[in-house]
Amino acid sequence: MPEPVVTAPGPASSHRSVPVSFVRRSRRLSDGQQRLWDEQRPRYLVDVPRAAASTSVAPAFVLDLAAVPPGDGPVVVEIGSGQGDAVVTAASARPGTRFVAVEVYEPGLAHTARSAAAAGVDNLRLVQANAPEVLASALPEASVDEVWVFFPDPWRKARHTKRRLVDEAFLRLVARVLVDGGVLRFASDWEPYAEQVRDLLVAADGFVPHGETTPDGWAPRFEGRVLTGFERKGTAAGRVVHDLAYARTPRG
Known part of the structure; x- marks a missing residue:
């Protein structure tokens, strides 16, 4: 089976070349929320160098996963972690696993950090x-x-x-970062979108049902x-x- 072709972001510019799956929201943190976020941000937030926009990633930046406690063990990445309910609960229940939550909205990140700190999650x-x-690169x-x-x-x-976030290009990027046998887990309550993602996964190189x-x-509800x-x-x-649950096929 041929390896997926991955397209990384192009050179930095003042504008992105493709639409993003989110719109910027302007809701501000309250003074109390801001104080807690300022306290917890150094502990939880990764300092990401930017390229084209405030939520972009400089192509040369690579996330040091060994710096995520406990420094080894499985790695789980949640895309669009929102308020952090799923990832904080999972991190608390699986202290030997390293979790990375990717989110663009600062209020959601602040809430996630606050919940993690309250639960003693590191x-x-x-x-x-x-x-x-x-x-693509981090x-x-x-x-x-x-x-x-x-x-x-x-x-x-x-x-x-x-x-929509999940398309053919997104799946190629997921296939890039997953280990052989690693799993993509997807859930949606909007049936047309879920059906679209299912059909994309059926046709995608590099994935088989898990x-x-x-x-x-459809997969059973993910207990995690x-x-x-x-x-x-x-x-x-x-x-x-x-x-949906699909596993990365072995490379080569």
Whole structure:
């Protein structure tokens, strides 16, 4: 099976060449939240050098995973960690695993750091950056055991679907960072998006279904994903959560 071709970000410029999967939000932290964030930021937030924009990643930057406590053991990267509910709960339950949460919104990062500190979690680091750039260059090749993408923005309007995070290029980047046998876990309560991602994974080089699946290709609910208020609201509104789990095939 041919190896996936990875396209890394181009030279730094004043504008990105492709649309991102998020829009900048201006909600400010309260004075109390800002004080706590200022206290906890040095402990949890990775200092990322920038390229084109405030959430970009300088192409030469490589994240030192050995600096994430405990310094060895499996690595789990959550893309779009939001308020940090899933990653903080998982890091607390798995102290021998290194967790990296990638998120662009500062209030979410501040909440994650506050929750981690309250839970006594140290095996977690936060990266404020555009996820595809992190996957393209900041993470070493074949360095991650699991990538989590839970409830990304579905961009429901037809004219906005090009902004969805998971597409063919994103999957190539995930394949780049996963170790052989490493797992991509995805969940969405927006069925058209979940179906799109399922079909992309079926067609993608470098991935095979992980574990048992339904005849339609869905995975069982991932037990390591904490039930959040967001998921409860979706279920209460009648939306069905679809899980996918795909493993990286051996290189070569």
